[in-house]
Amino acid sequence: MVIDRRGFVVLFCAAALYGAPPQRIVSTAPSITELLYALGLGDRVVGVTRFCRYPPEAQLKPKIGDYTSPNLEAIAALRPDLVVVQTNPVHLADRLRALKLRVLEIDQENIAAIYKSIREVGAATGAETVASALSDSIRTGLAKIRARVSALPRVRMMFVIGRSPGRLDGLVVVGRASYLNEVIEIAGGENVFRDAVAAYPAVSLEEVMARDPQVIVDMGDMADTVGVTEQHKRSVIALWDRIPTLAAVKQHRVFAVASDIFVVPGPRVIDAAKAFAEMLHPELR
Numbered sequence: 001m002v003i004d005r006r007g008f009v010v011l012f013c014a015a016a017l018y019g020a021p022p023q024r025i026v027s028t029a030p031s032i033t034e035l036l037y038a039l040g041l042g043d044r045v046v047g048v049t050r051f052c053r054y055p056p057e058a059q060l061k062p063k064i065g066d067y068t069s070p071n072l073e074a075i076a077a078l079r080p081d082l083v084v085v086q087t088n089p090v091h092l093a094d095r096l097r098a099l100k101l102r103v104l105e106i107d108q109e110n111i112a113a114i115y116k117s118i119r120e121v122g123a124a125t126g127a128e129t130v131a132s133a134l135s136d137s138i139r140t141g142l143a144k145i146r147a148r149v150s151a152l153p154r155v156r157m158m159f160v161i162g163r164s165p166g167r168l169d170g171l172v173v174v175g176r177a178s179y180l181n182e183v184i185e186i187a188g189g190e191n192v193f194r195d196a197v198a199a200y201p202a203v204s205l206e207e208v209m210a211r212d213p214q215v216i217v218d219m220g221d222m223a224d225t226v227g228v229t230e231q232h233k234r235s236v237i238a239l240w241d242r243i244p245t246l247a248a249v250k251q252h253r254v255f256a257v258a259s260d261i262f263v264v265p266g267p268r269v270i271d272a273a274k275a276f277a278e279m280l281h282p283e284l285r
Helices: 005-018 030-038 056-060 072-077 092-097 111-125 128-149 179-186 205-211 230-241 269-280
Strands: 025-027 045-047 082-086 103-106 155-162 171-173 189-191 215-218 254-256
Touching (some): 030 056, 030 111, 128 179, 215 230
16 A cells, blocks of 8 residues: 555645534535535535525525624524635634634635635545545636637626616726736637736726727626526617727627626636626637
């Protein structure tokens, strides 16, 4: 028998750090909930945020508030043996540890971080094998999309993540630091605001006109995706029709979207990349 000492040390350290696999897990973000279910741990999830909508059965779990204002008393009352949190400005991990709760803090701000978070959650829950398979599946899926668009011309696009309802001001778009910038690149696009350092910079309509994207994807006032109608989406496209000089408007390539796949970094990143690829390159549909 050959013993891989490095692998043995990693497994030993993981076991020493985490102990027995947790059976009562609280998720504090939609992306964490999706990851836990993708790892086959849905039956161990005892609490989620009110924005955790996927998979549908997650909506039946007890609610602990939301990402920015979780209810610590509600979390503690669920008697979790693991609370998984994203790195965030409200120092949630420290506040939970002060309650003597076991906490795993992860980062999902880019695709590399998503893979790392999958490994970390897998190690913390005894699901290392499933986590490895999930990471491999995501890598393979993204590689296939990248290969499909590799010979096609890059298409300049803009993703609007925020906007004043019914208006073309208060625009917030995807910048370089967002994981969506990576997804756009994988899908064969070129983010016209990729030079903006912030993840989600505020921009003016004049800046948009100057950069003249060939494709506009607008989720602006539809961040809460529940109940968004087709009429609402048509009204968003009609807003941009008021600027007929934009290349995207001229070519009828303004897309109004209302789906969590674009704003929840995690296992469904493949779905987001595929959707972008089909909007950028309609010949792939």
